Amino acid sequence: MNTTKLEYLLRMGDNCLVLSQQLAAWCGHGPALEEDLALTNVALDLLGQARMWLTLAGEEEGKGRDEDALAYFRDGSEFRNLLIVEQPNGHYGNTVARQFLFDAWHMHVLAGLSTSSDARIAEIAQKSVKEVRYHFERSAGLMIALGRGTPESHARMQAAVELLWPYANEWFESDAVDEACASSGVAPAAPSLAAPWRARVEAVLDRATLKMPGYIGHQRGGKRGVHTEHLGHLLTDLQFVQRTYPGAQW
Amino acid sequence: MNAVASAQVSRDTVLAWLGEVMDPEVPVVSVVDLGLIRDVEWQDESLVVTVTPTYSGCPATEVIAQSIRDAVQARGIGEVTVRTQLAPAWTTDWMSTKGRDALRAYGIAPPVHRAAAADGTQAIDISALLAQRVVVPCPQCNSRKTRLLSQFGSTACKALYQCNDCLEPFDYFKAH
Numbered sequence: 001m002n003t004t005k006l007e008y009l010l011r012m013g014d015n016c017l018v019l020s021q022q023l024a025a026w027c028g029h030g031p032a033l034e035e036d037l038a039l040t041n042v043a044l045d046l047l048g049q050a051r052m053w054l055t056l057a058g059e060e061e062g063k064g065r066d067e068d069a070l071a072y073f074r075d076g077s078e079f080r081n082l083l084i085v086e087q088p089n090g091h092y093g094n095t096v097a098r099q100f101l102f103d104a105w106h107m108h109v110l111a112g113l114s115t116s117s118d119a120r121i122a123e124i125a126q127k128s129v130k131e132v133r134y135h136f137e138r139s140a141g142l143m144i145a146l147g148r149g150t151p152e153s154h155a156r157m158q159a160a161v162e163l164l165w166p167y168a169n170e171w172f173e174s175d176a177v178d179e180a181c182a183s184s185g186v187a188p189a190a191p192s193l194a195a196p197w198r199a200r201v202e203a204v205l206d207r208a209t210l211k212m213p214g215y216i217g218h219q220r221g222g223k224r225g226v227h228t229e230h231l232g233h234l235l236t237d238l239q240f241v242q243r244t245y246p247g248a249q250w
Numbered sequence: 251m252n253a254v255a256s257a258q259v260s261r262d263t264v265l266a267w268l269g270e271v272m273d274p275e276v277p278v279v280s281v282v283d284l285g286l287i288r289d290v291e292w293q294d295e296s297l298v299v300t301v302t303p304t305y306s307g308c309p310a311t312e313v314i315a316q317s318i319r320d321a322v323q324a325r326g327i328g329e330v331t332v333r334t335q336l337a338p339a340w341t342t343d344w345m346s347t348k349g350r351d352a353l354r355a356y357g358i359a360p361p362v363h364r365a366a367a368a369d370g371t372q373a374i375d376i377s378a379l380l381a382q383r384v385v386v387p388c389p390q391c392n393s394r395k396t397r398l399l400s401q402f403g404s405t406a407c408k409a410l411y412q413c414n415d416c417l418e419p420f421d422y423f424k425a426h
Contacts, residue, residue, distance in 0.1 A: 034399065034410065037400065037402050038402040041406045044307035044406055045306055045307045045406060046307070047306075048305065048307025049306045049307070051306070052306060119337075123336040126336075126337055127303075127337070127340075128306060130339060130341075130426060131305060131306060134426075141401075
C-alpha cells in the first residue's frame with residue numbers, strides 16, 4: 001500500500017462524493033426545471049467519478065474496502081475533501097459560485113492528473129476531465145448571466161464569491177501528500193495550479209462584472225480531515241441507511 | 251447450455267448480435283453504433299466483451315452490461331464476461347453514421363462536431379469556450395435557426411434545444 005497515493009485518491013473521491021451529495025439536495029428544488037435537471041446531472045457525473053476514485057482507493061488500501069465501505073462507513077475526520085465542497089448550498093447564487101470556483105480548480109487538477117505516472121489514475125482523470133470541462137462551461141456561463149443580471153443578482157453573486165473566497169486557497173497549499181505525489185509524477189504540484197486558476201476565474205468574473213476579492217484570510221484542514229461543522233450534518237444524511245441497516249440493498 | 255459452438259462463433263457474428271442490443275435510454279441506437287464496444291474476444295471457453303462507459307455516472311451502464319450478457323447467452327454462449335475499460339475515454343466521435351442517422355430519425359439531433367481532446371493537453375481557452383455557439387440543425391425540419399434552452403436535457407449525454415422555425419423543442423446528443 002502506498003499511503004500517500006491512497007490519501008490523494010481519497011481527496012479526489014471525497015471531493016466528488018461530497019459535492020455530488022450537496023447538489024443532489026437541489027433535486028426537486030431548483031429555481032427552474034432546466035436548472036434542476038442540470039444540477040442533478042452534474043451531481044450524477046460527480047458521483048460516477050467518486051465511485052471510480054474510491055474503488056481505486058480501496059484497491060490501493062488493500063483491506064477489502066470497496067467504494068461503498070469508504071463512502072458509508074468512514075467518520076467525518078476520515079474524509080479528505082476540501083472544505084469548499086462541504087459549504088452549505090445557501091441560495092442558488094451560493095451554489096453556483098461554489099461550483100464555479102471548484103470546477104475551475106477541478107478542471108486543472110484533472111488535466112494534470114491525466115498525464116499521471118500511475119496509469120489507473122490517468123485513465124480516471126482522462127474520463128473525468130471531459131465531463132468537468134462541461135461543468136465549468138456551464139457554471140462560468142451562469143456566473144456571467146447572474147453577475148450581469150439585475151442589481152439584486154449582481155449584489156448576491158458578489159457576496160457569494162466573497163463568502164467562499166477564503167475556501168478557495170486550500171487546494172494550492174502543498175502538504176507532505178501533495179509533495180510526495182508531485183515528486184513521483186502521480187499528480188501535478190498543488191501550487192502550480194494557482195496561476196492558471198486565477199487567470200481563468202478572473203476572466204470570468206471580469207465578464208460577469210464581478211470584482212475579484214482581495215486576500216481576506218483563508219481556511220484549511222479538509223485535506224487532513226479537519227472539517228467545518230457542515231460535513232457531519234451532510235454525512236448523517238448520506239450514511240443514515242447504511243449505518244442503520246448495514247449492507248441494505250435496493 | 252454448453253459451449254459447443256462457441257469456438258466457431260466469430261467476432262463479427264457476436265458484433266452482429268450486439269448490433270441488436272439497444273441503448274436503454276435511446277432505444278433506436280445499438281451499443282455498437284454508440285461506439286461502446288471496444289473489443290470482443292475469446293479467452294479459452296469464455297467470451298469477453300469489453301465495454302467503455304459513456305459518462306461516469308450514466309445509470310444505463312449496468313443495464314447495458316446485463317443486456318449484453320443476455321443477448322449473448324440467448325444465442326447459447328454459456329460463459330460471457332463484460333469487462334469495463336476506461337481508456338481511451340469514450341467519445342461521440344466513435345458513433346457510427348448509422349447511429350447518427352437513427353438518432354436524427356428518432357428526433358434527437360446527433361453531435362455536430364468533433365469532441366475536444368480528452369488528454370488534458372489541449373489548452374482550454376475560456377473566451378472560445380464561452381463564445382462557442384455550435385449550430386445544431388433541427389432534426390424535425392432541418393432549420394439551422396435553433397437555440398440552446400438548457401445545457402442538460404433528459405440525460406447527461408444530451409442538451410435541450412429549440413427550433414426557431416418549427417418551434418419544436420428537441421434533444422441534442424452533445425459532442426463529448
